[in-house]
Amino acid sequence: NKESSSSRGALIVLEGLDRCGKTSQSGRLYKYLDEQGHSVESWRFPDRNTGVGQMISSYLANESQLDDHAIHLLFSANRWEKRSLMEDKLRSGTTLIVDRYSYSGVAFSSAKGLDIGWCKAPEIGLLAPDLVAYLDISPEKAAERGGYGGERYEQLEFQEKVARSYSALCDPSWKVIDATLPVVDIEKKLREVVLDCMMACQKGKPLSQLWP
Ligand code: 2DT
8 A cells, every 4th residue: 555655745735924044945955855755745825827817817917807805716726726735745745835825825815904804714624834934024125135126016015915915814833934045045945944844744643634
């Protein structure tokens, strides 16, 4: 029996404000684990490659308008459409590094004023991450990093609200990493917590579901 004889991969989620360095740290972490011989994949949400993802992408580019609740549900649906593949990968031993997940979903929508309980509801039953690494930076510092792109949400005032939503969501299990440290220091801290987490999953930590 494959499932009981082989160990599972870990679901690693990176969260943080725009320009906190998530994407570059995901890339570095992926490269490191891959070179160490681990089975690993780098994922991101929104996944803009699906049909739902294309609707999200055009909304983010301000090419379409959607009700705040409707776009929230699309972001959630975009995770649901990847759920079974995610579970298959994890059970077959692949570790997934995921750039944004349900926490972005709740943080960004509740920053618009939507009720936090309402925002969390459609995420119930998605796989719970084994590790949430939060790259912590103030909205002001993030804004200094060469400015934002032109997408919706990439404005200081809104990022301040998102930061407050993230603080409301943050629980003691999150690994909060100072995103203003030198890149290599962040990378080192991230590797440590990720390797610990992968070890726990190998030793049989069960997969669980949101919200724990
Ligand atoms: P990227 O710049 O990382 O592609 O994100 N967002 C993301 C939400 O509002 N809800 C979600 O569920 C997710 C995953 C964060 C694009 C923007 O989409 C926001 C930034």
